[in-house]
Amino acid sequence: MTDTIKVTKVAESKISDVDFSKLSFGTVFTDHMFVCEYENGAWKKPEIVPYGPISMDPSAKVFHYGQAVFEGMKAYKDDNGKIFMFRPEENFNRINKSSERLAMPAFEKDYFFDGLNTLLNLESDWIKPGNDNSLYLRPFVIATENGVSASPSSKYKFIIICAPAQAYYSGEVKVLFADQYSRSADGGVGFAKAAGNYAAQFYPTELAKKRGYQQVVWTDANTHEYLEEAGTMNVFFRVGDKLLTAPTSDRILDGITRKSLIELAKSEGIDVEVRPVKVSEIVEAAENGTLKEMFGAGTAAVISPICGFTHKDKEFDLPKLEDAYGARLKQHLTSLQANRAEDPFGWRYEV
Numbered sequence: 262m263t264d265t266i267k268v269t270k271v272a273e274s275k276i277s278d279v280d281f282s283k284l285s286f287g288t289v290f291t292d293h294m295f296v297c298e299y300e301n302g303a304w305k306k307p308e309i310v311p312y313g314p315i316s317m318d319p320s321a322k323v324f325h326y327g328q329a330v331f332e333g334m335k336a337y338k339d340d341n342g343k344i345f346m347f348r349p350e351e352n353f354n355r356i357n358k359s360s361e362r363l364a365m366p367a368f369e370k371d372y373f374f375d376g377l378n379t380l381l382n383l384e385s386d387w388i389k390p391g392n393d394n395s396l397y398l399r400p401f402v403i404a405t406e407n408g409v410s411a412s413p414s415s416k417y418k419f420i421i422i423c424a425p426a427q428a429y430y431s432g433e434v435k436v437l438f439a440d441q442y443s444r445s446a447d448g449g450v451g452f453a454k455a456a457g458n459y460a461a462q463f464y465p466t467e468l469a470k471k472r473g474y475q476q477v478v479w480t481d482a483n484t485h486e487y488l489e490e491a492g493t494m495n496v497f498f499r500v501g502d503k504l505l506t507a508p509t510s511d512r513i514l515d516g517i518t519r520k521s522l523i524e525l526a527k528s529e530g531i532d533v534e535v536r537p538v539k540v541s542e543i544v545e546a547a548e549n550g551t552l553k554e555m556f557g558a559g560t561a562a563v564i565s566p567i568c569g570f571t572h573k574d575k576e577f578d579l580p581k582l583e584d585a586y587g588a589r590l591k592q593h594l595t596s597l598q599a600n601r602a603e604d605p606f607g608w609r610y611e612v
């Protein structure tokens with residue numbers, strides 16, 4: 262542990278109350294959290310404190326203007342009890358990119374890494390070994406200055422909370438290709454992990470859920486002709502033996518799982534094409550049987566197979582494949598993350 266961080270431990274851990282075989286994603290949190298406050302133009306000395314409610318004035322800007330960004334990361338444990346994170350530097354860079362877009366201050370790199378290292382050592386018992394287990398880490402920044410004038414806050418809290426995790430989606434995932442609502446627009450905040458990006462998807466996603474779809478795959482706001490990303494994950498399409506995914510842009514989140522999979526797939530000899538993907542070509546490939554699989558990729562979702570999709574009045578089910586790229590890449594990625602496979606890319610970070 263480092264002396265840059267003041268640590269106040271809980272009197273008694275609540276871990277014995279938790280059934281690790283029945284985890285519902287993001288509902289159970291560990292004993293401690295990391296908190297760092299920003300005031301007078303600087304981040305103050307961070308602390309790790311018992312997990313619990315925080316008190317804020319009702320006029321705090323986050324409540325009124327949604328000035329808030331977050332990250333999703335995971336920690337893994339290998340069979341010898343060593344703890345690893347996956348490409349944490351990418352999350353650090355991305356949260357600062359998101360913050361910049363929302364007129365929020367960049368966080369300190371030392372505090373981020375010292376905070377995570379200290380927190381993970383403290384919460385080690387909450388990280389279970391096995392490829393399907395992880396500790397989901399949720400760093401987030403909120404605007405805490407009081408007052409409802411519509412301007413950036415001068416005070417913030419950077420917090421990290423941790424939740425033991427297994428699968429994000431428990432069953433099969435069916436998706437709806439968006440043809441009415443939009444997630445993001447050119448010049449907007451689609452690339453950022455801004456809290457409001459997620460809130461804005463809830464209503465159309467709820468409408469889709471009522472029709473039996475777990476997620477919407479968003480299309481470009483101008484024409485609805487190109488497939489972009491789903492609400493909680495980037496999306497990959499296998500047409501023939503080729504893997505397709507949309508390029509990132511200021512409308513699409515630069516997913517860390519997405520970019521890792523592109524490299525991993527290429528290293529396995531899979532032909533990967535990163536280019537705009539037309540709705541019409543995927544519909545056509547489904548009609549002529551060349552669309553072999555679709556899957557979503559994200560930190561929480563890992564790799565989630567998509568078993569079918571609907572676009573306008575056309576509905577398609579995808580075949581179950583013996584040799585699915587998604588299953589193969591998931592096995593490779595999760596083994597690499599938890600130190601059960603070679604890491605030629607240098608992505609693993611030992612805590």
Ligand code: COI
Nearest residue numbers: 333334493559560561562
């Ligand atoms: C993640 O994959 O970590 C995300 O942030 C998606 C979230 C909506 C669960």
